[in-house]
């Protein structure tokens with residue numbers, strides 16, 4: 474397949490303007506404002522030294538202190554994880570009920586869908602700092618005592634009758650103690666699609682307004698767009714679900730542009746001017762694109778790491794294949810949501826940079842499962858209550874097997890966390906506490922951090938030997954010169 478994207482040549486100047494690095498002052502103003510809005514006054518994002526932007530402490534942080542809870546700019550649950558966990562498509566909180574979570578998962582399994590194990594991420598390289606392990610391990614005592622994990626190695630799970638599974642899902646079967654783990658009710662997509670669900674009207678509206686109204690496949694969408702979207706989504710699911718995230722960026726920029734344009738037209742009307750709109754259309758698009766313009770990015774096919782099974786002599790053809798894959802995906806997305814005013818967004822150059830931005834910045838999206846909490850709670854009940862409850866819940870645990878603890882997994886771009894540079898002896902880490910039950914990134918200190926010090930995280934396993942660390946960091950395009958590397962350099 475030939476990669477010839479007409480939009481790239483037709484809109485070369487606009488694309489260059491969209492991809493131009495913002496001035497240090499523009500960066501400073503944007504992040505000062507963002508940190509103020511997020512009430513993160515103890516942090517500062519600055520462009521210092523040769524590592525580009527970095528995050529700096531504005532106060533002393535004690536060891537173990539929360540540094541940042543960062544709301545994602547764009548994120549998605551992995552497609553394969555959607556059958557395991559029902560979560561809000563906007564904030565990624567678990568929704569429904571313990572019974573619905575269990576029933577839904579068993580229902581999909583009964584249809585032949587195999588549960589995901591651990592990280593369902595097709596491309597591990599999309600995230601650079603893993604969240605905490607999804608499942609908290611039970612202690613040896615708990616294991617021996619109750620057998621709660623004794624089926625860990627069992628290949629065959631208990632098969633429950635369909636009517637039992639259905640009654641879990643429709644609310645007729647209520648499990649003991651599940652009232653202690655109430656979850657928000659499921660709110661349907663305003664466009665009537667079956668794919669997205671929410672924890673509240675406000676999440677449903679926010680998602681609709683920011684990106685979903687263009688990407689929804691519900692009954693309210695016109696047929697031709699729905700069919701085109703279906704082809705785009707099928708291609709993404711069959712190749713790489715990172716394209717779904719890229720579609721959210723394009724869609725949210727178009728919608729933001731439209732809303733800016735609407736306000737601009739209103740302003741013009743008030744000023745009784747009639748012809749100012751076209752002239753400023755591109756500046757409105759630049760404005761809508763601003764949050765993305767702030768992120769560090771390179772072309773996807775240039776920064777993606779070579780898989781282990783691709784030798785260096787096949788590198789060029791591998792990178793060309795990745796470019797072709799992106800082009801194919803872009804063509805499918807263009808058929809579905811093209812907007813002439815925003816044409817430069819449909820260039821391969823922009824699409825490649827957006828996916829490259831995920832490659833270099835994204836963090837795993839991880840939300841612990843309340844179903845795991847539920848079974849741990851039952852395991853911890855005192856005798857004889859535990860035996861009574863366990864008699865009822867045991868078949869469900871045996872039907873779920875190891876998968877009772879699968880968490881919500883996905884990938885997301887966080888605007889402030891993504892400004893954090895790497896160190897092999899970091900002073901902070903992505904770490905979700907028990908109370909962090911949504912998709913926000915949570916960064917906690919690992920030691921005391923003084924005022925003015927840079928806050929760093931590790932993009933890789935920092936306990937690896939020097940050579941392995943450097944090899945992994947080469948995929949991010951830099952040689953680490955942190956103190957640990959300087960000391961360990963042979």
Ligand SMILES: C[S@@+](CC[C@H](N)C(=O)[O-])C[C@H]1O[C@@H](n2cnc3c(N)ncnc32)[C@H](O)[C@@H]1O
Pocket residue numbers: 523524525526527768769833834891892893894895896949950951952953954955
């Ligand atoms: C997630 S971004 C971090 C923020 C970035 N400095 C910026 O300007 O947006 C990752 C990129 O920052 C740079 N970077 C991060 N840590 C670094 C380090 N220890 N040494 C050199 N460059 C680093 C690399 O270019 C890397 O690909």
